[in-house]
Amino acid sequence: MNLYRVLPPPPQVFDLSNGADVALLTADLAPPATAWVRAVMVTNALGETEGLDGTSGSLTSGVDRRLLKLHRAASDVIVVGAETVRRERIPVPETTPLAVVSATGDLGGHQLITSPGSRLVVVTRPVASRKVRETLGTIDAEILTVQGEGHIPAREVHELLSTALSAQHFLLEGGRSLWESWAHLIDEVALSVTPPPNDVHRGIPSWWPLDTGAWQLTSLMTDDAKMLYHRYQTGSRGAPSEVLDSSALR
Secondary structure (H helix, E strand, C coil): EEEEEEECCCEEEEEEECCCHHHHHHHHCCCCCCCEEEEEECCCCCCCCCCCCCHHHHCCCCCCHHHHHHHHHHCCEEEEEEEHHHHEEEEEECCCEEEEECCCCCCCCEEEEEECCCEEEEEECCCHHHHHHHHHHCCCCCEECCCCCCCCCHHHHHHHHHHHHHCCCEEEECCCHHHHHHCCCCCEEEEECCCCCCCCCCCCCCCCCCCCCEEEEEEEECCCCCCCEEEEEECCCCCCCCCCCHHHCC
């Protein structure tokens, strides 16, 4: 499996079966600042983040899953919404804590998979702590609470995890509501795009900020399956977001 870097120059090929190339790619993915929030997602050319099976799994090619592992390893904490753990089969990595945000604490139907050494954290409201325990079943988790009611603001989650986990490098894996609520904190978007079906392309994802003037394409790679891997960065936080539908975080 190869990754081909187009930008920034010079062009470079990363052989993912070669330890030295993986080390170079790992160094390339390292966050460029002490504090950094990276959102990573896979879409098709229509901007859809789910395949025909209703999950992102049917959009992946294998290389992007390997790339995701490197993104995870470069992070101090992975953040997902409750909607994602109910819809997707998510193994909790042993290298990086996984934090699930749920205002109601209801994680019923989750597809979390833990292993010895993995660390699961749930961010919720104090009144929802019991619900977290009930719906996680036999899975152990560290519960962190944020005072108040309703949707949990991204900045409060960021501050809580920064303190409790000493986290500086954040990786957002989804879902859409989580990305939108964190828009004003995101420093970088790592976007994997599957090849267009039958050469159809109806434009960029609907959730993409309307004002992209502050964002710069800093890296572009492709692979043997013709997937595209974009990375965008902004010099200052504050990317505009759409009106938040927080139901997926409940």
